[in-house]
Amino acid sequence: MEDDTKPKKPGTRLCCACNQRRAALKRPKTLEQICRECFYAVFEEEIHQVILENKLFKPGERIAIGASGGKDSTVLAYVLSELNRRHNYGLDLFLLSVDEGITGYRDDSLETVKRNELQYGLPLKIVSYKDLYGWTMDEIVKMIGLKNNCTFCGVFRRQALDRGAALLKVDKVATGHNADDIAETVLLNILRGDIARLSRCTSIITGEDGPIPRCKPFKYTYEKEIVMYAYFKKLDYFSTECIYSPNAYRGFAREFIKDLERIRPRAILDIIKSGEDFRIATSTKMPEQGTCERCGYISSQKWCKACVLLEGLNRGLPKLGIGRNQGLNSDAKEDIKKDGRTKRSSSGLALHQEIGMWLNGRETKGDVFLFDIHPTKVFQIEGITQIVLNTWLMGHPPKSIVLVHIVS
């Protein structure tokens, strides 16, 4: 059997599965060399087995595929519609996209999703940040700059997918998270000491207690194989980096995982395994899941993260909810003296002296001020005063927000 491209040289390796055709890739999972046709078969079959073994879907369910137009979700949409046909899953599949409102990035990738809608015959629903929250990412970045913008985007996207899924009345959302993504998230959660997320992030189904669970059919699928599959099948996907600065910390974890994979590809599955088998000490305090008082979304705090961030945007305090222990959910009102002991400004003054200078006597007992250290603003929380400070601390203190409660 001849391939449409010429063999590299005589004696080229044959596929270890069929022993007939020329091998086209080395599988990272097994290190087997395999031809294109056998690769398609085994790639699809493994995903089918994952779906069966983990009971990801039930006959008659409506399933939304979270579709960004990128490689993972494009391959997921293709493979799921294929498997649904081949194995009679009996699923109603939909494409669900989130429009963050990023000109030159999301508008282009949405065009890809619209083509996928026609190519795969799957109905498409697009929900936008603008409609849901009243802000596009372009507008948010204009207000807050390029720091922390990924926090807004990530928090908003998570909820947007849920809201879109509710509009579609689906039973479940399937996302394209692959093995590399999950290994990366395990590492990140370890690096951040985020035990609650560490124990959740390897679950193939999450949110089963909530209204719309999510599942990850590609949990054990290597990114390399997804990209190879898309390339060989000539699937139409979009691949440009977001125009707003990429998440640098995640980038390091990603690069580290890729370096490990080159030396020992199994490392990816082993990291996932480690994440799954982690036992959390019974003495570890876990956040309690409740619902947001404002919008009813799941939250371990009084307000969910999206509502806190939105409140900040709408009140002109965009740093609200960024960083640890500050913001609306926190009672961490620090009095001036306590702060003054630990921090000094660029002018060498203690923080409380500096703050005192800026307030310049306009504070009264009971006032609460919010100092936004990056860049240089101070806001009176329950008032109209917004004092812009141009000479705020240059030393980049660890917290970007300090709440100051005037106690005397």
Next chain:
Amino acid sequence: MHLTLEFGGGLELLCESVKVHNVNVDMPKGADKLTMKDLLAWVRTNLIKERPEMFIKGESVRPGVLVLVNDCDWELSGQLDTTLEEKDVVVFISTLHGG
């Protein structure tokens, strides 16, 4: 030696958004063959216009960049030691962009 080079998965952005390059690459002085190692050095010098660290790490491609020679994974042909021949097609695809 005439080769066709293709850049995908976002790597095309590093070479002025051109995906397919038909190029003529000379063998290194004194050598009787052209290897992938030689080609990467050539690409780095002649085609990559920005952010070379997105493409190259050390003397190989950055981990996460897939390489196919005539539609065959270069991990099967010896990676950097793969010998290239006239009219070969080499494809570089980044897996590092969002999904």
